[in-house]
Amino acid sequence: MGAVILARPGRSGVLSSLQKAATASSRTQCRQNHFHPPVQYRKQELPFRAAPTRSCRLYHSQFHPRAPTHEYTNSQTTILSAALEHIPSHGFTLEALTLGARDAGFLDVSVQLLPRGEFDLILFWLASRRGLLRAKVEENQFESLRSVSSVEAKTKLLILERLKMNQDIAHKWQDALALMSLPSNIPLSLSELHALSSDILTLAGDSAVDTAWYTNRLGVAAVYASAELVMTSQKPHADFAAIEAFVQRRFEDRTALAEKITGFKQYLGFVGSTAIGLGRSWGLKI
Amino acid sequence: MEMLTVRRSSVRLFLDFLAPSTLRSCSRHYASAASVPPSTAGTKPLYILNKRQREYLDSALRVNQAGELAATLIYTAQTPQVVRSHPHLRPLMKHMYEQEVGHLNTFNALIAKHQVRPTMMYPIWEQAATFLGWSTGAMGREAAMACTEAVETEIGTHYNEQVREILSWEAEAERRGEELDPELKEMVSTFRRIRDEELEHLDHAVENDSKEAKPYDPLVNVIRLGCRVAIKISERV
Numbered sequence: 001m002g003a004v005i006l007a008r009p010g011r012s013g014v015l016s017s018l019q020k021a022a023t024a025s026s027r028t029q030c031r032q033n034h035f036h037p038p039v040q041y042r043k044q045e046l047p048f049r050a051a052p053t054r055s056c057r058l059y060h061s062q063f064h065p066r067a068p069t070h071e072y073t074n075s076q077t078t079i080l081s082a083a084l085e086h087i088p089s090h091g092f093t094l095e096a097l098t099l100g101a102r103d104a105g106f107l108d109v110s111v112q113l114l115p116r117g118e119f120d121l122i123l124f125w126l127a128s129r130r131g132l133l134r135a136k137v138e139e140n141q142f143e144s145l146r147s148v149s150s151v152e153a154k155t156k157l158l159i160l161e162r163l164k165m166n167q168d169i170a171h172k173w174q175d176a177l178a179l180m181s182l183p184s185n186i187p188l189s190l191s192e193l194h195a196l197s198s199d200i201l202t203l204a205g206d207s208a209v210d211t212a213w214y215t216n217r218l219g220v221a222a223v224y225a226s227a228e229l230v231m232t233s234q235k236p237h238a239d240f241a242a243i244e245a246f247v248q249r250r251f252e253d254r255t256a257l258a259e260k261i262t263g264f265k266q267y268l269g270f271v272g273s274t275a276i277g278l279g280r281s282w283g284l285k286i
Numbered sequence: 287m288e289m290l291t292v293r294r295s296s297v298r299l300f301l302d303f304l305a306p307s308t309l310r311s312c313s314r315h316y317a318s319a320a321s322v323p324p325s326t327a328g329t330k331p332l333y334i335l336n337k338r339q340r341e342y343l344d345s346a347l348r349v350n351q352a353g354e355l356a357a358t359l360i361y362t363a364q365t366p367q368v369v370r371s372h373p374h375l376r377p378l379m380k381h382m383y384e385q386e387v388g389h390l391n392t393f394n395a396l397i398a399k400h401q402v403r404p405t406m407m408y409p410i411w412e413q414a415a416t417f418l419g420w421s422t423g424a425m426g427r428e429a430a431m432a433c434t435e436a437v438e439t440e441i442g443t444h445y446n447e448q449v450r451e452i453l454s455w456e457a458e459a460e461r462r463g464e465e466l467d468p469e470l471k472e473m474v475s476t477f478r479r480i481r482d483e484e485l486e487h488l489d490h491a492v493e494n495d496s497k498e499a500k501p502y503d504p505l506v507n508v509i510r511l512g513c514r515v516a517i518k519i520s521e522r523v
Contacts, residue, residue, distance in 0.1 A: 058337070058340040058341055058343075058344050059335070059340040059341075059343035059344045059347070059400050059401075059402060060400050060401040060402075061399075061400055061467070061469050063332060063467035063468075063469060063470075064334065064335045064340060064467070202401060207398040208398075209351065209394045209397045209398055209404050210404060210408050211404075211408050211409055213403065213404050214406065
């Protein structure tokens, strides 16, 4: 166990040497970069956030980047990131969390640090994949994205890239979906889906500033969620081409629906202008 | 202990943004030197916005966009009717409309740049603004100008409050030996410029007999109340 202290909720622990070092380096780095040093906790207290907070999209700029959707303590992050490696074999279970805790050098009982248990692991998986997708694009590791210019094509590529990240755990994803569909978990699950669709559209360069902002996010969320569901019904390690074809069909459906709506709006516009013209010809002051 | 350190660094690429702020090193995504352009790196430290201030800017940009959308649509609906009976007003209506379109484009760009959610009431405000413009235009030139006066009074007041709020942050930053970031400074000057142009529209409306509208007081008060309600709704929804 050494320097790693197990911090239980409601108990005061001592900051480990790792945390002290991280805090110190963070403080000096922040001072160099003209940012306020982080809050200093008393030595007896470990910063503990029991549950991830609901995502809230606020004003964002290069000077004021958006705060992370879910914040975990260092211990929680360590356990959860170690547990990710056990998901393909053990699924989103308490067993995977326990093995993750062991790998990270914690006691088995330290999974009590995660009040939501398996659902915390699911949220962490979703948030970490989203972070990985963002990092891939921002650090120019996504070659195929640069070869396309349209927002729709980029969106499709990003959805497929995110789905590829689920390939190793697709056979375990149905259990995760079952947990996510519990009434108490639905708000956070939908919040995470919204965060993903929002990130995908932002990375794709979508600049909608009207009602399309909502319809685009709804469309991406629907395509992604349905493709994810199709993935779970496939055989393990099945050919990804079927998923690509499915996503392509969904995008074609979206385009067709958009065209129908546009056509209907144009029709209403023509009828309206004709009615106004008729009214004017009858002497109405329109 | 060694293993723990190695594990943490191996997953840093995509898990840094999940760690708590106390332990998060100033990475690329969060408050880094890369975030600050070289020109500002040697001067005063930057004033960091808190959650409340970011929420304020979020709702301010959302409301401003909705307001400019409404103003543009009001002029679009008013112009044909006003110009038909008063052709000499065509240049004025065109000038005011073009300025409003410029303001709307400015806020559309800011909304996209700062990843702010537009108001959910967008389609409703579109219909309401078109109806308001059309109905006041049908009531005559004076009513159309009274509508402009009422709307611009509310919008001007609202911009004033926003400028005052951001300037209070600047004063607080100076007290702490810090400074606002260039984007915010530019935003304040944009708000000021747009406010002055809106108040110029108000002057034009008064010059063109907005006070002669029948009935003046009920019309202006109802429109101003509607604007205040729309602002409150757009701030939240």
